[in-house]
Amino acid sequence: MLMSVTGRCSLWHVRAARACGVAAVLSICAAAPSRGQLVRGEVAEVLNARPVGSAFVLLIDDAGGERARTMTDALGRFTIRAPDPGRYRLRTLVVGYQRWTSEPFMLGRGETKVDRIELDLVRAALPVFVVEAEQICRKRPGEGPATAALWEEIKNALAATEWAINRRDYRFITMTAERSLDRHLVVSEEMEQTSTAFSYWPFVSLPPEQLAERGFVQDAIGGPVYYGPDARVLVSDAFLDQHCFRVRRKRDQGVSLVGLAFEPVDRRRVPDIEGVLWVDSATVELRLLEYRYTGLPRWAPESRVGGSIEFAQLETGAWFIRRWRLRAPVPQVFPGRRDTLLYGFKEKTGDVVEVMTATGTSLIRFESEAHRPR
Numbered sequence: 001m002l003m004s005v006t007g008r009c010s011l012w013h014v015r016a017a018r019a020c021g022v023a024a025v026l027s028i029c030a031a032a033p034s035r036g037q038l039v040r041g042e043v044a045e046v047l048n049a050r051p052v053g054s055a056f057v058l059l060i061d062d063a064g065g066e067r068a069r070t071m072t073d074a075l076g077r078f079t080i081r082a083p084d085p086g087r088y089r090l091r092t093l094v095v096g097y098q099r100w101t102s103e104p105f106m107l108g109r110g111e112t113k114v115d116r117i118e119l120d121l122v123r124a125a126l127p128v129f130v131v132e133a134e135q136i137c138r139k140r141p142g143e144g145p146a147t148a149a150l151w152e153e154i155k156n157a158l159a160a161t162e163w164a165i166n167r168r169d170y171r172f173i174t175m176t177a178e179r180s181l182d183r184h185l186v187v188s189e190e191m192e193q194t195s196t197a198f199s200y201w202p203f204v205s206l207p208p209e210q211l212a213e214r215g216f217v218q219d220a221i222g223g224p225v226y227y228g229p230d231a232r233v234l235v236s237d238a239f240l241d242q243h244c245f246r247v248r249r250k251r252d253q254g255v256s257l258v259g260l261a262f263e264p265v266d267r268r269r270v271p272d273i274e275g276v277l278w279v280d281s282a283t284v285e286l287r288l289l290e291y292r293y294t295g296l297p298r299w300a301p302e303s304r305v306g307g308s309i310e311f312a313q314l315e316t317g318a319w320f321i322r323r324w325r326l327r328a329p330v331p332q333v334f335p336g337r338r339d340t341l342l343y344g345f346k347e348k349t350g351d352v353v354e355v356m357t358a359t360g361t362s363l364i365r366f367e368s369e370a371h372r373p374r
Helices: 145-167 208-214 237-241
Strands: 002-006 009-013 037-045 056-061 066-071 077-082 086-093 105-107 112-119 170-181 187-198 225-227 243-252 255-264 272-280 286-294 306-313 319-333 340-357 362-365
Touching: 037 086, 056 077, 056 145, 066 077, 066 145, 077 086, 086 112, 145 243, 145 255, 145 272, 145 286, 145 319, 170 319, 187 340, 208 237, 237 243, 243 272, 255 286
Parallel strands: 037 112
Antiparallel strands: 002 009, 002 225, 037 077, 056 066, 056 086, 086 105, 170 187, 170 340, 243 255, 255 272, 272 286, 286 306, 306 319, 319 340, 340 362
């Protein structure tokens, strides 16, 4: 989602997230390969033989490099293609759990290897140095041991969410609310609707390089456009190069959270974003992205402008976007005068109230909170 605001009006643009072509760890679509060297199999828990769905299976070469990856389906099944014959290992990544790596094996030209992976799932634990990290803002998360450990878990969770979106295994009944608010955040107008669709990333952005050059708020015909960060942006080199990272901690409704906070580097002269990716410190699972805009004109209160995404997981292991919010300021322009004042805000929220299979079988229902301003 992006938001364009002008005067006392607001134009909302809603687009489905891209099906494929997301950068870095998010780049591989879930279609099963059909030719070449294949590894087929299933992943299950060793204690109860229950299939492990939505687990990443990586193909690692003899030099330790990742050559391919896929994700298991709800029954724990996977198919992965090796680009060349050779010596490989399999590695599993399950968000919130310790990694597993197989013994090396040879894969001949045109050969299909069938394997069953049985995992003794053990919860991952953040190292003590993450929880007690110094509050140094590092240029890239990988440059500090604490931020690097936290970023690795967050990156995998973002990838798992993107894969679940691309696979289109689930449909969601979502209640959305579009509101007009005055300067004191009092709702003056509200419109709600309920829709049924496959999941999508609610904030669709420009290419990361364009955002790095021109900023997250850009002038356009009809007024400034406010872009939110999608998964592709958050893992991109352009975003990582323009922000520094540090560790944060807080408690939310009795849950201890550890956050990877990001902020623009010095001397950024375009509107940007700062925020926190919050992880449950007990389960090491991504729970929340919060962000706000920086570098806005004086009339726009930065502390009240921004958005959030709440992440959740189904019993099948699939990750999805449970709830989201985006708020932008509306300016009041006086003819013949140069000064601009804050007229109010436009806000849009989305709240998943039911999750179904692709064929329409209900899996879980939630109480809606879309009608509650935040």
